[in-house]
Structure formats: C-alpha cells, structure tokens
Amino acid sequence: MLEHPLELLGDVAVASLGDVLLLLLSTGGLALLAPSWLLLSLPTALHNALSAYGVQHDLVHHYHLGTLTGLFVAAAIGAGRLRSLTRLRQLPVYALVSVAAIVAVGVGLSVHNAVTRSIPRQAAAIELALERIPREASVAATWSLMAHLSHRVEVYSLPEPFLSAEWGTSLTTVELAERAEHVRFVVYRDIDVLPSGGYSPPEDLGTVKRLLRRLGFVEVERVGNVHVLERLGNGR
Known part of the structure; x- marks a missing residue:
C-alpha cells in the first residue's frame, strides 16, 4: 500500500468507484446537498474499497449496506435543504431524482422478474440432487x-x-x-x-x-x- 500508492488508487478506482457512483445516483443527488453527512458512508466505503476480498466490491451482496445507509441519511437531510435553493438550481436536482427513480424501477423490475423465474428451477434442481x-x-x-x-x-x-x-x-x-x-x-x-x-x-x-x-x-x-x-x- 505504501510502496505503490498510485497503483493502489488505480485498483481502488477500478474496483469500487463505479459502485459508489451508482449508490450516489440512487439518492438522486440529494445526498450531495448535505456533504458533511456523507461522512457517515466513508468508513464502510473505504473498508470495501481497500478489501482484497473481491465479493466486497460487488453490489449484489450486503457489504455496501452501511455505505447506502449513510448516503440515504445524507439524502434525507439534503431533501430538507432543497427548498432553500433557487428554482433554477432545483431543476437539475429534480431531473437527477427522476432519472434515479426510472433506473431504480426499471432495473429493479428486471432483476426481480429474472430471479422470480429462476428460483423454482434452481430449487427443483437442488432438491433432486440432494x-x-x-x-x-x-x-x-x-x-x-x-x-x-x-x-x-x-x-x-x-x-x-x-x-x-x-x-x-x-x-x-x-x-x-x-x-x-x-x-x-x-x-x-x-x-x-x-x-x-x-x-x-x-x-x-x-x-x-x-x-x-x-x-x-x-x-x-x-x-x-x-x-x-x-x-x-x-x-x-
């Protein structure tokens, strides 16, 4: 870590930066209106980013729940500050929230439908093998x-x-x-x-x-x- 800091930063960015940005997008950008509250997400985000255990970089698993909790606390605080912005500054926030909602619903439905269809087949195969x-x-x-x-x-x-x-x-x-x-x-x-x-x-x-x-x-x-x-x- 200390001998090759630039290489470490590159590895961290490749493994975790995309996931963190997706989590931030899921708040519709509201978390950015409360930047100090984003610190709640920092310990878990750093722990996952620096981990050598590859599964901790995958959003499919539970390891990012701490990060997500901190982001949505910040988003809740940010939502309360939205009214203090001028209408012109509110527009990009509303646009980002709309995009996040559309992505969340679309991806959520596709994942839910795929898993729902596969579970009965998987369960049948498992029981037959066992x-x-x-x-x-x-x-x-x-x-x-x-x-x-x-x-x-x-x-x-x-x-x-x-x-x-x-x-x-x-x-x-x-x-x-x-x-x-x-x-x-x-x-x-x-x-x-x-x-x-x-x-x-x-x-x-x-x-x-x-x-x-x-x-x-x-x-x-x-x-x-x-x-x-x-x-x-x-x-x-």
Missing part, C-alpha cells in the same frame, strides 16, 4: 445450499472442515481435521464463491475441488449446476 445424500450422512456444502441441509445433525459450510475460513467456526485446526475425516458428501454449485481462508479468492472453489479429489471424493450426481461428491473407498 436426494442422493442419505439423511444421516455428514455433509459439507457451499453457503447457498445450507438452507436445504440445515436440518441435518452434521453439516459444514465449505471450505470447512477441509480448510479453515476467516468467518467460519471456532473449531481449531486439529478439530477441523478430525471432523473432515468423517465427511462423506460434499455439495456445491458452479456459481458459488467461498470465504477466504488463506488461498486466492478467485480460485478458492477450484482449490477445494482439487483437495477433495486427493481425499477420495468423486462426483456421483449432477443436476444443472449442482454437484454432489461422495467419498468412496474407506466408507467414512
């Missing part, structure tokens, strides 16, 4: 599949128990290794990502898959993008 796993079997799965497996006695969130995760359980390395020996099934989807745990985030799923192959796991079921792996040979 039928391969006996109810008493120990399972490790990616986070998007945990809700379908949470009723089981022993279930782990990948990459645990095979690799430790930064926001995983409180189990020690030794305890994780002991539990990993008894995991019989692993389930993941191609589109899933894993929490960082000492390996490169862009390659984390591939890293775990290579490790699982070395441990004797083979794919026994695939439905759509849902993969079911079983440990064969030693009966664990």
Whole structure:
C-alpha cells in the first residue's frame, strides 16, 4: 500500500468507484446537498474499497449496506435543504431524482422478474440432487445450499472442515481435521464463491475441488449446476 500508492488508487478506482457512483445516483443527488453527512458512508466505503476480498466490491451482496445507509441519511437531510435553493438550481436536482427513480424501477423490475423465474428451477434442481445424500450422512456444502441441509445433525459450510475460513467456526485446526475425516458428501454449485481462508479468492472453489479429489471424493450426481461428491473407498 505504501510502496505503490498510485497503483493502489488505480485498483481502488477500478474496483469500487463505479459502485459508489451508482449508490450516489440512487439518492438522486440529494445526498450531495448535505456533504458533511456523507461522512457517515466513508468508513464502510473505504473498508470495501481497500478489501482484497473481491465479493466486497460487488453490489449484489450486503457489504455496501452501511455505505447506502449513510448516503440515504445524507439524502434525507439534503431533501430538507432543497427548498432553500433557487428554482433554477432545483431543476437539475429534480431531473437527477427522476432519472434515479426510472433506473431504480426499471432495473429493479428486471432483476426481480429474472430471479422470480429462476428460483423454482434452481430449487427443483437442488432438491433432486440432494436426494442422493442419505439423511444421516455428514455433509459439507457451499453457503447457498445450507438452507436445504440445515436440518441435518452434521453439516459444514465449505471450505470447512477441509480448510479453515476467516468467518467460519471456532473449531481449531486439529478439530477441523478430525471432523473432515468423517465427511462423506460434499455439495456445491458452479456459481458459488467461498470465504477466504488463506488461498486466492478467485480460485478458492477450484482449490477445494482439487483437495477433495486427493481425499477420495468423486462426483456421483449432477443436476444443472449442482454437484454432489461422495467419498468412496474407506466408507467414512
């Protein structure tokens, strides 16, 4: 960071500047009328921008909620100051608010419709794939599949128990290794990502898959993008 400040600024701009501008646009520019209140967004925005965890730069996930909250607090204060502007200065603000509203409604409807259509197909594929796993079997799965497996006695969130995760359980390395020996099934989807745990985030799923192959796991079921792996040979 200190050795290459210009390179750092360039990386931050590429990864996060566009997202921050989109969030600012979502307030219709009203947040700019209360600039001091924008400081509420600064800690979360900086934390996300400087993070090496790629998911924190993606608006799809929850990491920008703190930034968004600060922006809309500033927007609320800014809306109260709108009347103090002359009519000429109010016009661009109203125009920006209108654009933001149109974009929000249009994008929101398209995303909602796409997700609504895909959820039944995804759920059906997941349930069909999970039928391969006996109810008493120990399972490790990616986070998007945990809700379908949470009723089981022993279930782990990948990459645990095979690799430790930064926001995983409180189990020690030794305890994780002991539990990993008894995991019989692993389930993941191609589109899933894993929490960082000492390996490169862009390659984390591939890293775990290579490790699982070395441990004797083979794919026994695939439905759509849902993969079911079983440990064969030693009966664990």
